[in-house]
Structure formats: structure tokens, C-alpha cells
Amino acid sequence: xxxxxxxxxxxxxxxxxxxxxxxxxxxxxxxxxxxxxxxxxxxxxxxxxxxxxxxxxxxxxxxxxxxxxxxxxxxxxxxxxxxxxxxxxxxxxxxxxxxxxxxxxxxxxxxxxxxxxxxxxxxxxxxxxxxxxxxxxx
Numbered sequence: 007x008x009x010x011x012x013x014x015x016x017x018x019x020x021x022x023x024x025x026x027x028x029x030x031x032x033x034x035x036x037x038x039x040x041x042x043x044x045x046x047x048x049x050x051x052x053x054x055x056x057x058x059x060x061x062x063x064x065x066x067x068x069x070x071x072x073x074x075x076x077x078x079x080x081x082x083x084x085x086x087x088x089x090x091x092x093x094x095x096x097x098x099x100x101x102x103x104x105x106x107x108x109x110x111x112x113x114x115x116x117x118x119x120x121x122x123x124x125x126x127x128x129x130x131x132x133x134x135x136x137x138x139x140x141x142x143x144x
Contacts, residue, residue: 016079023082024050027089028062036078038071046071048078066106077107 017036024034033053040046045067052059065081068074084103088095095103097119105112 016075020050020075020079020082023079023086024062026086027082028052034062038074040071045069046074048074050078050082066111068107073107080107 020036021034024036025032028034035051035053035058036048037051038046038048046069047065047067049064050062052062063081063085065074065077068077081103084099088099088103100119101109101112101115105115
């Protein structure tokens with residue numbers, strides 16, 4: 007199988023995962039960026055015809071274009087599986103999807119989630135004390 011056929015097949019798979027995650031009726035722009043030709047990242051945006059929407063997701067930095075495309079496919083595959091399950095994404099699923107190649111950023115992500123949980127609990131307590139329980143965002 008030629009490299010071009012493999013890349014097209016990978017691109018088609020990535021498009022299918024995007025449709026499962028963000029909607030079958032949408033089109034998506036897949037892009038790769040580098041600032042030094044050593045580190046690469048892939049990103050997904052909604053293709054709106056004459057313009058693109060904001061970045062929907064992106065990989066962490068990878069050491070080559072093939073690695074970046076592989077990381078994007080890995081992330082979206084796991085994310086699409088989670089969406090297809092019909093249940094809320096678990097913490098373990100989030101960590102597996104977003105922790106980077108081989109879980110490179112897993113500890114950092116776990117620490118972020120721990121701090122977010124503390125922040126959310128404090129905010130809920132402040133709202134409760136202010137008498138606006140359940141009215142957040144209203």
C-alpha cells in the first residue's frame with residue numbers, strides 16, 4: 007500500500023471520528039502546524055465553507071508529522087468510542103484521550119483535574135452561602 011493511500015485512509019478515519027464527536031452534518035478541516043520543523047501538532051476546526059470555526063481539538067507537540075497525525079487519530083478514536091457509548095466521559099477516558107502520546111502528560115492532567123475539582127467545590131460553596139444554589143449561569 008502506498009504512503010498516499012495510507013494517509014488518505016487515515017484522513018478518512020479521522021473525518022469519520024470527527025463526525026461522530028461533533029456531528030455527521032458538519033465538515034472538518036484537519037491541519038498540521040510546526041514552528042521549527044522539529045515539533046508538530048495537528049488540529050481540527052469546523053469547515054464552514056468560506057471560513058473555519060475555532061479549534062475544536064489539537065494534539066500536544068509531537069516529534070514529526072507522522073507522529074502528530076497518529077496522535078490525532080488515537081485521540082479521536084478514543085473520544086468517538088466514548089461518545090458512541092452514550093454515557094458521560096469518565097475521568098479515566100479523559101486522561102487516556104488528552105494525556106498525549108503514551109500518556110506523556112497524564113500526571114499534569116491529573117493535577118489540573120484535582121485543582122479544578124477543588125475550585126469547583128469552593129465556587130459551589132460560595133454560591134450556596136450567597137443563596138444562589140443551582141442558579142449558576144442564569
